[in-house]
Amino acid sequence: MRHVFGNPGTTELPLLDALADAPDLRYVLGLQEASVVAMADGYARATGRTAFVNLHVAAGLANGLIGLINAARSRTPLVVLAGQQDRRHLLQDPMLSGDLVGLARPVAKSAVEVQHAHDLPTVLRRAFAEAVRAPAGPVFVSVPMDLLAESSTVAVPERSVVAGPGPAVDLDRALTLLGDATAPVIVAGDGVGRDGAVADLVCVAERLGAPVYHQPMHDGVDFPGNHPLHLGMLPPRNAAIRAALEPHDVVLIVGCHAFMPHHYTPGPAIPDGAAVVQVDVDPAELGRNFPVAAGLQGALGPTLRALAAALPDRSARQAAVTVRSASARAERDAEARDRYGPAPLDPLAAMHAVAAGLPADAVVVEEAITAGIALRSVLRLDRPRSYVHTVGGGLGWGIGAAVGTRMGDPTRPVVAVLGDGCAMFGLQGLWSAVRYRQPVTFVVVNNGEYRTLKDTLDAMAGRSAQLGSYVGLDLPGIDWRAAAATFGLEYTRVAGADALRAVVAERRSEPLLVDVPVTGHH
Template structure:
């Protein structure tokens, strides 16, 4: 078969049912071939940032690598922020870009560039395809690498004239080997059974690898308090569970303080805590006893000492530890009662404070966050890119099912709109609610074109305070080093009419007048059959509650 025929054959075998892209001249041989491949529709985005974000959300919803087609150096550059997000969030993705025709590449033609070097720092691996017979080998290898721990995006540069060749190439089959099973589960269980005050940190690897139920069984067997990793990208433990204490803050000093009372910490599927703001010292105090479980061997003991480490597929390892704990039967009833009372009390206090803040727009941020959480339909998927209001939102979310939360720890803004579209395409039976900061929404606004084009019934909730509030808050708390208190150059967006923006793209919009109205609009996501943008005016810096 020809190179392009081999490419389409491999896409089908790898389970690709959509191509996410923004095309140009160097992708024309691929586009022409797709005309005869109606089983692989082309999902167009009008900016590569939106394209990669859509693919990210789709890959997470389906559990399969997404396939992305970008356009030469400029298109790849536009997509780099999304690729950085995918790398940080461990999203499997195979990304191609059409290189200029090799027959005049030496002349430095328009649109050409060193695609491999441009992509290298943003992806897991790169391939520079130069020979037709190498395309099937490298493409197959890219799909394998994309899912092997640590998962992530893999890039291929493919010259346009190579795809147009009539050369006969071979396609080989290469089934994916299952991750190896961890050993030492009995020893890990014994350490946990002897702990008097155990804690668990649930990392995003747990959710990605289907280990949530196993971790619940383990936590209940040992009576451990459970924290999400800082800035977690998904549901790695049920957020309404009695043992759940919320997410760790993304600061080493705060992580150290939070975990100090516990005599043993189990860390599962967590990428080294990834702090955001600097603080002196490590995330774990010296002498902290740690049991670590991860499918990526480079994570074991990466940033802290580990007493016992298990490398292998996360779900079987956690399930094996839980089974051995049931055999050991540690006495944990008193711990579970104590934790339940503590957590229920904290949640009730937060609910009471939020309800007191309800009122007309502009809303208190805490009231807006609570209203969204209160209105969420059962089985909703929440895509969160709201920075400061998102921190408040997580206090009230009670998401139970894996893949119910989509976020990126990568930090590249503009992710939320595209990711929500991809999530809805990947799992169309679940309502999707995207909670966005106004600054984040501005970075990814072109994604609304895709929502309108494909009629994706996403509910976009924009928290509109007209500023980069997180930077103002950070500047205020910057160890008194800020020399011009109360002055914030470059941090104000001014009045933004997101209803007008939605209308431009052909999307219905509503502007919220009261917190109760926001609850009702979000609840309507259950029966929505087209996209809706909800513009939520919230109080700005120093006018409302500080996160």
């Protein structure tokens, strides 16, 4: 560990006092617990290592729960420690006390309260081991204040060296299904990107000559965006997924958490008659939401390499997919360019300008909901860990995650694309960006409304836009210049798509808030 991400209180004061004598540990302060957990989430994903979080008793943990939900859904390994009230008067129900373990249990892989100082090293060692064990996620530890303040010597165990999971065994049925398929298709799940198996999946796809879709609302780069076999993201609705997969007789699903649809549509995601080959390191995923013809449990990289080595060469099929993908990309790019103009920008044009301006080695942290869908259709990133999103749905994550992402890998520029509504949930994270001089470009897509809710309401009601008839869905009067000034950020408001592309392309040494006015709901 090199960082402690936290917002402390009285029950953690012994820990802070000890950190004063630990120069190898940096305490990264956030002004609100949701921002703290988001920073740790971004840091863990950028480094590929577990991040350590310090929260404060029941209230602080409650504020941080939204971040733990995001981490659990996105499979981010975190160890979260909170100080409990002093046990010597805990029976009296003192101020700030509460059932910390009960609060954390629904969103953590495990939750435990330590009762003896000599148990703390073992509990923490188990917590770090469990956080990374598939499926990865947050683990919670409650430590009473009086225990933290004990002066007894505690033996710290040596670091454990544990071998990771190996490849799946008994590949014969999967190889037969994939080898005999006339029209196979692949769904790349977020496990592929998390486990560093993107290149291995590319080998399988090229061997099969099969098109590849990203899972709905994917959290990272799980297949290269510019690869000719890539057909983009599956929509988060069972009916739309089924329609996309309908032409295919075999579906290879790799490292994907059961598609996770958003809006309900009747029927299954898998079309009738299609055989599913599923590969996952987590045995609970195999056949979880649909029957599988061949389920392979094992580490994704080694399993995919074994499949690629044994599959017959069907690469000749790639040509037809290449024509299809190239045509779709050219059509979408042309549509976006046709919408270029002065502010307020068309949302698709704005997102195309962001994608066009990105430095080659940039990381995009996206929490933009409606504009994020448009961004995904024009953003074609090839390098793993270049795209960071959370499928958890807890708003306010993006600003903190962008700060943590830059801390985790300071060699790469970070561009955060944020909806104005999302940004307001996590605005406190801007303070940490300034305090720790993290040169993130915060692009706020400013439409002054919860547009995704208006669109969804219209779709549910089967109507066209009803201007002026929405309750609680407008956000007038937010002054983003003043918000930037509050935290000491530089600020700019773009006048058009070309200006937006230019500002995104700049490499900077300080954080910047970019106000991007876009057209609203109509």
